[in-house]
Amino acid sequence: MHNVISAQMYKCFKTKGFYILLMIALLSTVFDLIKVTTTLQSNPELKIEGFTSTYDALSGGLFLLLVGIYAALVFSSDYTSLSIRQIIGKGTKRTAYILGSLLTVTVVSLIISSAAYVAAFLRGTFIGSGTGTFDGLMMIRFLVVIIVFGFMYVAFTALIANITRKTSLTMLISIFTPTILQLVAVSITSLAKIDVLYDPITMMDVATSVKTSTQDYLIAVIIYFCAGILLTYMSIIVGKKKDL
Amino acid sequence: MASVLRTDSLTKVYGKNTVVDHVSMNIEQGDIYGLIGRNGAGKTTLMKMIGGVAAPTSGAYEFFGEKDNTKTLSRIGCLIESPSLYPELTVWENMMFYNKLLGITDKKNIDEILDYVGISEAKKKKTKQLSLGMKQRLGIGIALIGYPDMLILDEPINGLDPTGIVDIRNLLLKLNKEKGVTLLISSHILGELARLATRFGVIDRGVLADEITYEELLEKTRKAVRIEGLDPRKVAVTLEEMKLNDYKVIDGGKVMVYCDTGLSGKINRALGEKGMYAESIGTVGQDLETYFVEKMGGGVQNA
Numbered sequence A: 001m002h003n004v005i006s007a008q009m010y011k012c013f014k015t016k017g018f019y020i021l022l023m024i025a026l027l028s029t030v031f032d033l034i035k036v037t038t039t040l041q042s043n044p045e046l047k048i049e050g051f052t053s054t055y056d057a058l059s060g061g062l063f064l065l066l067v068g069i070y071a072a073l074v075f076s077s078d079y080t081s082l083s084i085r086q087i088i089g090k091g092t093k094r095t096a097y098i099l100g101s102l103l104t105v106t107v108v109s110l111i112i113s114s115a116a117y118v119a120a121f122l123r124g125t126f127i128g129s130g131t132g133t134f135d136g137l138m139m140i141r142f143l144v145v146i147i148v149f150g151f152m153y154v155a156f157t158a159l160i161a162n163i164t165r166k167t168s169l170t171m172l173i174s175i176f177t178p179t180i181l182q183l184v185a186v187s188i189t190s191l192a193k194i195d196v197l198y199d200p201i202t203m204m205d206v207a208t209s210v211k212t213s214t215q216d217y218l219i220a221v222i223i224y225f226c227a228g229i230l231l232t233y234m235s236i237i238v239g240k241k242k243d244l
Numbered sequence B: 001m002a003s004v005l006r007t008d009s010l011t012k013v014y015g016k017n018t019v020v021d022h023v024s025m026n027i028e029q030g031d032i033y034g035l036i037g038r039n040g041a042g043k044t045t046l047m048k049m050i051g052g053v054a055a056p057t058s059g060a061y062e063f064f065g066e067k068d069n070t071k072t073l074s075r076i077g078c079l080i081e082s083p084s085l086y087p088e089l090t091v092w093e094n095m096m097f098y099n100k101l102l103g104i105t106d107k108k109n110i111d112e113i114l115d116y117v118g119i120s121e122a123k124k125k126k127t128k129q130l131s132l133g134m135k136q137r138l139g140i141g142i143a144l145i146g147y148p149d150m151l152i153l154d155e156p157i158n159g160l161d162p163t164g165i166v167d168i169r170n171l172l173l174k175l176n177k178e179k180g181v182t183l184l185i186s187s188h189i190l191g192e193l194a195r196l197a198t199r200f201g202v203i204d205r206g207v208l209a210d211e212i213t214y215e216e217l218l219e220k221t222r223k224a225v226r227i228e229g230l231d232p233r234k235v236a237v238t239l240e241e242m243k244l245n246d247y248k249v250i251d252g253g254k255v256m257v258y259c260d261t262g263l264s265g266k267i268n269r270a271l272g273e274k275g276m277y278a279e280s281i282g283t284v285g286q287d288l289e290t291y292f293v294e295k296m297g298g299g300v301q302n303a
């Protein structure tokens, strides 16, 4: 599996897609920064605390978009280029291939998105009349959710790529599923707690809201983690059976 | 000779179609095994199974006498249907990807192989910019990473122009001669395969219809004039006079003269002038195409 990770990492850093998405993430940070600064200038009475106030829907959606596109690109490209045949034909075990690729994509897409998030967090802490205080525990809470959620989302995309083996279809499904889930969550319940646990987009609130209890936070993390493991397992089952 | 690949009743069923039907074949070290069959005969499917990317419905195969393919796949190089390349990566980087996958830390082999397959000038090019022939060479190059003992190549000359075909043929012959690589090559271009292979397997609707060595093929497709019912020694004298030195006496008295079959009339007249009248004089030897087309289940195949 170590070899799979090393090969996939190599491919990722040699591919334009990685740098384009990284640029988008960084540009959005700059864009956010400008937006926050101008907002503060026009409303001096506004207070910005921690990460919460600077995090908005745009960056939440962007995180999903970046991870989804990236995972879809990487996983499906191995099928569309038929490289998967060569990889397996060289003696790589299928389980090692799936796990190794999953880990690589999770790590790389976290690199892409977390830069923007850490920047947003620090910005929320330090910019704004000096009212913010750096909350290390909050940042760790936030990062853990990003990692666990990122893993689950990548595993989901990997499964879709495994089934469809098509880039555009994988991308579409992986990008629109969170939105659909959000609609479903909103429509089946108005209870904040259930909403938070079932809906991938507003789940960010779990990490970022000071109001969320530690218990709810942990439940969310565990659910995302287990879902990630389950999706990975499904990928392995599907991937093992199929002829390439 | 040691067996490199042995398949035992290898079968693949897709839905209701038996695509590969109880194929048992044996490939020995140093062989260049040519797999011939029409479109849809099951060549690719057979290669996918032994290449470890499709599971057999039933039957088994072994490489180097070992049934567990996880132990042997690293000794096999495959190029099935078309080269698997990452279009964004350069030629060199595509090779490097597989080096990393196999845990090869010394990068020396990359330039060595690129040189060997003749695309080292293009090593900095992205593979999406390569011509078909260059892609095919890179595909073979990737298959060669790890220096396998056997190469499985599915239609390696598909889509190449005549010079490309000659180049790839020479490359494959070189690999076989210099590196002792055993080759399994599929094609439906008969003439090409005949120039390369030492053994042939004909596959017809999933069934291995015939297996034949190059020598046997030559024998079967060798053009000859057959003379029956005369004293072979006397016939020989006449043939020598006509400077036809390549002849053989078979089956107690029949004379086979290996020459242009158009000469049969001339031979007949020469014998007649000496008062020898053959019981029968005829020509034998199918051409290559007729021979294979018959084995492939009839019908003309255009490549």
Ligand SMILES: Nc1ncnc2c1ncn2[C@@H]1O[C@H](COP(=O)(O)OP(=O)(O)OP(=O)(O)O)[C@@H](O)[C@H]1O
Binding pocket: B014, B019, B037, B038, B039, B040, B041, B042, B043, B044, B045, B046, B188
């Ligand atoms: N995944 C699949 N599912 C169902 N049928 C398949 C599948 N792959 C191949 N077949 C069928 O199996 C048969 C053999 O296909 P295969 O690709 O092995 O033939 P081939 O000899 O390689 O032909 P060609 O010369 O055209 O490459 C065909 O009838 C094909 O339609």
Ligand SMILES: [Mg+2]
Binding pocket: B043, B044, B045, B154
């Ligand atoms: Mg084929």
